[in-house]
Every structure is written in structure tokens, then in C-alpha cells.
Amino acid sequence: MSHLSLAELEKQLITYRHDFHEYPELANHEFKTTAKIKAILEAWHIKILPTKLKTGVFAEIGLKTKPLIALRADIDALPITEASGVSFSSKVPGVMHACGHDTHIAALLGAAYLLKQEEAALPGKIRLIFQLSEEDQEGALQVIDDGQLTDVKAILGFHNTPQQPVGAIGLKAGITSGAIDKFKVTLSGVGTHASAPQNGKDPIPALGATISALQTIVSRNLDPFKAGVVSITHVNAGNTWNVLPEKAFFEGTVRTADKEVRKQIKQRFFETVKYTAKAQQIQADIDWYDGDPSVDNDAKLTALVQDETEKFAPTYVQQSKLGSDDFACYQALIPGVYANIGNGGSVSAHNPHFIADDKLIIVGAQFFEKNARRWLAELAD
Numbered sequence: 001m002s003h004l005s006l007a008e009l010e011k012q013l014i015t016y017r018h019d020f021h022e023y024p025e026l027a028n029h030e031f032k033t034t035a036k037i038k039a040i041l042e043a044w045h046i047k048i049l050p051t052k053l054k055t056g057v058f059a060e061i062g063l064k065t066k067p068l069i070a071l072r073a074d075i076d077a078l079p080i081t082e083a084s085g086v087s088f089s090s091k092v093p094g095v096m097h098a099c100g101h102d103t104h105i106a107a108l109l110g111a112a113y114l115l116k117q118e119e120a121a122l123p124g125k126i127r128l129i130f131q132l133s134e135e136d137q138e139g140a141l142q143v144i145d146d147g148q149l150t151d152v153k154a155i156l157g158f159h160n161t162p163q164q165p166v167g168a169i170g171l172k173a174g175i176t177s178g179a180i181d182k183f184k185v186t187l188s189g190v191g192t193h194a195s196a197p198q199n200g201k202d203p204i205p206a207l208g209a210t211i212s213a214l215q216t217i218v219s220r221n222l223d224p225f226k227a228g229v230v231s232i233t234h235v236n237a238g239n240t241w242n243v244l245p246e247k248a249f250f251e252g253t254v255r256t257a258d259k260e261v262r263k264q265i266k267q268r269f270f271e272t273v274k275y276t277a278k279a280q281q282i283q284a285d286i287d288w289y290d291g292d293p294s295v296d297n298d299a300k301l302t303a304l305v306q307d308e309t310e311k312f313a314p315t316y317v318q319q320s321k322l323g324s325d326d327f328a329c330y331q332a333l334i335p336g337v338y339a340n341i342g343n344g345g346s347v348s349a350h351n352p353h354f355i356a357d358d359k360l361i362i363v364g365a366q367f368f369e370k371n372a373r374r375w376l377a378e379l380a381d
Helices: 006-022 031-043 101-117 139-145 203-214 216-221 259-279 299-309 327-331 360-379
Strands: 057-061 068-074 125-131 154-161 169-171 179-188 228-237 247-256 283-290 315-317 336-342
Touching (some): 006 031, 031 101, 057 101, 068 101, 068 327, 101 125, 125 139, 154 299, 179 203, 203 247, 203 259
Parallel strands (some): 068 125, 154 336
């Protein structure tokens, strides 16, 4: 394994990032991405761990068995047609790394290289988690079910973020993101000719009344100092101009930070939908999906990361938001820290014009590497 200077490593990582960006893959279909990551790690003589999962890569560095900590990067892309205009734009129609996971992959590869250089001196073991399927909220649970968190004492991750200088690192103890729940509602009535509504049970007025009523859950039920969002994102009813349909449909998401608020919104949602439908003589069926909890950074570990990170990068207080990340599923089991690293951009993620600056990659690599060393030293028996 030849020794690269930090500048040489950065150049190599940028090349890797551009390749991942040009050939993005959707959640649970990251086959080529998985193969590329494995090939790089194997070339560096890093141990690949067995897995029953079809995508994702798990590896370990360190000659001692404990303490064992984990570093996580997500690897999937989004069903978006790229319009960023960069020279390394996606070559896969309708698929794009519009959330910057390509930079996360490259950063964790960089950390892997740096840690492998000093493997014999590490006072513990580091597990590398190149996680599949973050965008559809399934990957972390698959990783956990696969046993990749077994014996892991703590986990570290980051996400790139716009509106912050390249390489600036945001940290905050406690809750920094929202819990996510999803819902689908089907309203069933009786179809009829539009000229004779008395012969049917029109679900469209019930649809409108229900959506309007749901907007009062936050405004008239929650403590104004506690956050909550109920968003209706997809509505469908009918397919022609002179027929009252039998069914109407809507779906959306709930985002919360507080556990009690999460329960409260769910209860009021069911009551609102059921009673509004009943008043309209319509049948309401609700499919509710309890999603990931909130990202909740461990206070002691966050303090360690803050102290270590200030030695090599500027830091800022991370802003809490109601966006979600399934990194929270790991934190529900073990202590962890999830940071933000500025990408220098002004366009939000999940946008066809989104792009993250290459310069954040080497910062991310050092963030993983230096804090992994610090954690091992602090957690060692």
C-alpha cells in the first residue's frame, strides 16, 4: 500500500467522487457503487466483512478487538434528472446524486486510507459502514438486521449542507432533525353522474374538508413552542369531467421533534380523518407508516467531537430542522453523533441544480479519521 500525501489523497478522492457522481444508483440498487467501493478497499488491503445484503459495504480497520466504533456514509442517489451543468454530471438518465452522498462515500474512503496507514497503532477497531438505501428510509434498519452494529459502542456520521462555507462543520448536542411518519388516506363513496349527485356519495368534498381540517392540527392543537408539520403532498380524485368518482386519495408526511408531539399528531390525525369522513357519509381508510425517529446527538460524544474538530476546521452551531435521516435508527440503539459539513452551495438538496464542492471531501475524511482516533482513545479500557 503506497503512501499518499494528503494532497495526493485529496486528488484521488475527488476522482472517485466524480466517478460515483457520473454513475449514480437508486436505493437498494447500488450494485456498481458497491463493487467500486469494495475494489478500492481491497486494493488498500482493508478487511471486507460478510453480509447478506445485496448492496452496501462493511469493512474493519484495527488489530485490537475493542473498543469498536463505527463510521457511516450513505451511498444511494435520487430519481432526479441532473441540471447542475458540472463536467462530471450524471450519465444515468433520470438519476442523480442530488443529496451529495457521492461526497460522503469519498470522504469515508479517505478516512479508511488514513486509518489503515496507522492500523497497528489504533487502540481499538473501526467499522466502516457504506450504507445502502438511505433515501427510502430502509437502509439503516437493514444494516442493523444484518448484524453490522453488533458490539459497536458508538457511531459517527455527517451530511453535507448548503448555505455554509465549504468545510465548516456544524455540531450540536441533542435533537437536530425531525422524526418522520408517512400516511396514505383513501376516501370511498359511491360514484354517479355529475348531474345527479344525490344518487351517489361524492368523496371530493370530503377530500377538501379533510385536508383543510388536518391543517388545524398544528395550528390549534400543538404548543406554539413545539415543532410539528403535517404536509399533504399528493392528491388524486376522479378522471373525467362529468363523473363523480367512487374514491379520492391523498398522502403526505408528518415531521416532529418531540416524542409526545409525535403521538399527539397521530391521534388527532386519525380522529380528524375518521370524523370528517363520517360527517360526509364517506368511508375513510388510513395507512400509517411509523418512520425514523429524530437524530439525537449524545452530549458527551458531541463534546469530544467539538473539541477535536476545532483543531483542524472551523465549527458552527448546527441548526435543528425537521428533515430526517435514518442515522437516527443507529442512535436509537447506541450513542452517536451526526454532524453537518458545509458544501459551499446555495441550492438545497433534492434539487436538479444541486452540487457539493469537492473541497469538502478531504475535510470530511479528516473529520472521520481524527474523531475516530479520539473516540478510540477515550473509550479504550
